[in-house]
Amino acid sequence: MTLTELKYIVAVARERHFGRAAEACFVSQPTLSVAIRKLEDELGVTIFERGGSEVGVTPIGQRVVAQAQKVLEEGANLKEIAKQGHDPLSGALRVGVIYTISPYLLPQLIPRLIARTPQMPLLLQEYFTVRLLELLRQGEIDCAIMALPLPDAGLVIQPLYDEPFVVAVPNNHPWAHRKSVASEELKNETMLLLGSGHCFRDQVLEVCPELARFSASNDGIQRTFEGSSLETIRHMVASGIGITVVPKTSVPAHPDEREMLAYIPFEDPAPDRRVVLAWRKSFPRTQAIEALVAAVQDCDLNGVTMISEAAQEV
Numbered sequence: 001m002t003l004t005e006l007k008y009i010v011a012v013a014r015e016r017h018f019g020r021a022a023e024a025c026f027v028s029q030p031t032l033s034v035a036i037r038k039l040e041d042e043l044g045v046t047i048f049e050r051g052g053s054e055v056g057v058t059p060i061g062q063r064v065v066a067q068a069q070k071v072l073e074e075g076a077n078l079k080e081i082a083k084q085g086h087d088p089l090s091g092a093l094r095v096g097v098i099y100t101i102s103p104y105l106l107p108q109l110i111p112r113l114i115a116r117t118p119q120m121p122l123l124l125q126e127y128f129t130v131r132l133l134e135l136l137r138q139g140e141i142d143c144a145i146m147a148l149p150l151p152d153a154g155l156v157i158q159p160l161y162d163e164p165f166v167v168a169v170p171n172n173h174p175w176a177h178r179k180s181v182a183s184e185e186l187k188n189e190t191m192l193l194l195g196s197g198h199c200f201r202d203q204v205l206e207v208c209p210e211l212a213r214f215s216a217s218n219d220g221i222q223r224t225f226e227g228s229s230l231e232t233i234r235h236m237v238a239s240g241i242g243i244t245v246v247p248k249t250s251v252p253a254h255p256d257e258r259e260m261l262a263y264i265p266f267e268d269p270a271p272d273r274r275v276v277l278a279w280r281k282s283f284p285r286t287q288a289i290e291a292l293v294a295a296v297q298d299c300d301l302n303g304v305t306m307i308s309e310a311a312q313e314v
Helices: 004-014 019-026 029-043 059-088 102-116 129-138 183-190 201-205 210-218 230-238 284-296
Strands: 093-098 120-129 141-148 156-170 192-195 222-225 244-247 263-264 274-282
Touching: 004 019, 004 129, 019 029, 059 129, 059 284, 093 102, 093 129, 093 284, 102 284, 120 129, 129 141, 129 156, 141 201, 141 284, 156 230, 156 284, 183 284, 192 201, 192 230, 192 244, 222 244, 230 244, 230 263, 274 284
Parallel strands: 093 120, 093 141, 192 222
Antiparallel strands: 141 274, 156 244, 156 263, 156 274
């Protein structure tokens, strides 16, 4: 039994597909399949139900995978404990960030952190929330900047800031000069949404639940369009295709005359999201976490409210 084999079974359990799991582990599918079969033979149990379009996990397999995740996490902690013995601020800090936060936070965060802790470079990864949580459990990253709610437990959560949402419309739209918009008004507009997998999409659908019905129906393309990134959607809005909802940090602090969009606040109570830093309870480099939090709080982010609450376990 090796850590590599444990990593493989965790990947298959996550992807429910041998091919996608092999891609995620950067190995060929035969290599991954042989290793998993070897582990099953060694343990004398069947971990996965093969056949069909999706791989299933047997009841005993679920217990094996859960334990494998713990072993991988503890294995990663061995290296961190050794680092802490020297200097918790030395060596890279592996940070994950969700797609709808990274373009607006990182340009300010990175130079501030370099100024504070030049001996601690950031190794950054952008992913969806679900994938970042998986990487945290496996010890592949040290911490992650995400938005609540998180579908996971066993983590320490440090609130960073609250960020309101605003409506983005073309500058020739009838709403362009309004002072505010009610969330229920969005259902009468052609909305541009992020694709499935983005937590920000889910948060927008909470603001206007009617959009979920249009997006899921066969006629949904008449009322909603889906994009791969906020910047793609912003350009589509500028071309007059529809309107969208964006986080306030994505709004230019000082728009110039070439700006083709207008940004309108929601009526109170305005929808928002809480951005947090999450890490494993067992992660030993607390000073590194504190340095990262301090650097975030030092950022001048457009329209957000920084939070000074203490970290809490979930």
